[in-house]
Amino acid sequence: MDKIATQSPRQKRDPEETRKRILKAAKKEFAQLGLAGARVDTIADRAKANKRMIYHYFGNKEDLFQAVIEEAYLDIRAAERKLKLELLEPVEAIKALVRFSWDYYLKNPEFLALVNSENLHRARHLKKAQTIIEVHGRFIGMVEEILQRGVGQGVFRPDVDPVQLVITIAGISYYYQTNRYTGSIIFQRDLMSDEAREERLNFNIDTILRLLRP
Structure with missing residues (x-):
């Protein structure tokens, strides 16, 4: 008993x-x-x-997939909020965002796989996820505010679209990591060695900052 x-x-x-x-x-x-x-x-x-x-x-399975997709996007946005980018100086905030995107994709390959899968379905599940659209809208607003502060300080040029910037930051990390196996063969180097990953991250940060400078 x-x-x-x-x-x-x-x-x-x-x-x-x-x-x-x-x-x-x-x-x-x-x-x-x-x-x-x-x-x-x-x-x-x-x-x-x-x-x-x-x-x-x-x-059903379709609804479960939508729940998984929604949670995946909410998770990455929640992780970004923990960076408190709005409290950092503009250049440091952008550096932190580029570094975060790189590290998050590296540590969460399932996120990339789920995004690929949802694109195959032409985002039909994401279209119904109003919460995700609202959360992402707030994220874009925060990036825009960082850019405006940078323009005010004379460290960023004034004509950068925050949406284009976010797409570029995501793209330069996304492509490298989703093509790491084929890229390692084509370019004849181990793209995922510690040295190669560090070199690529530094390249990404430098590329984005060059894009933003006046």
């Missing part, structure tokens, strides 16, 4: 914890196999849940 009493609290169902486990398992499955290749049975096994629970929390 004592044993039962001891185990009981641990066995209580925690809906939020179950939902998190399902999302984590689904993220891995979708990143590896995409929406079409992912299997709900595998996700359930990974999450130590059952299919009924998945359908209860998310509706």
Whole structure:
């Protein structure tokens, strides 16, 4: 009887914890196999849940994929907010943003895989994610404010579109990392060695700052 009493609290169902486990398992499955290749049975096994629970929390596989995509974008935006870029001097803020993008992609390859997958589906899930659009809009607004401060200090030129800047910062890290295997063959160098990664990060920072200078 004592044993039962001891185990009981641990066995209580925690809906939020179950939902998190399902999302984590689904993220891995979708990143590896995409929406079409992912299997709900595998996700359930990974999450130590059952299919009924998945359908209860998310509706169907399509809705689960949308939840995973939304969480992926919310996660990167939340991580960026922790940088507190608005408190940094403009040049240092841009350096931090470039470095963050590089490091985040490096540490979260699943994010890149999910973005690739969503592009294959022409962003049909992201179109329905109004929260993501609003959060990203605030991020662009913050970058614009950094640029304006830089213009005021005479360190940035005044004609830079913040959206184009964000696309460029993402692109120079995204391309390098998503093409690291083919690039290592084509360019005959190990693009993912410690030395190569550090060289590329410095190149990225220098490239963006040159683009912004008056």
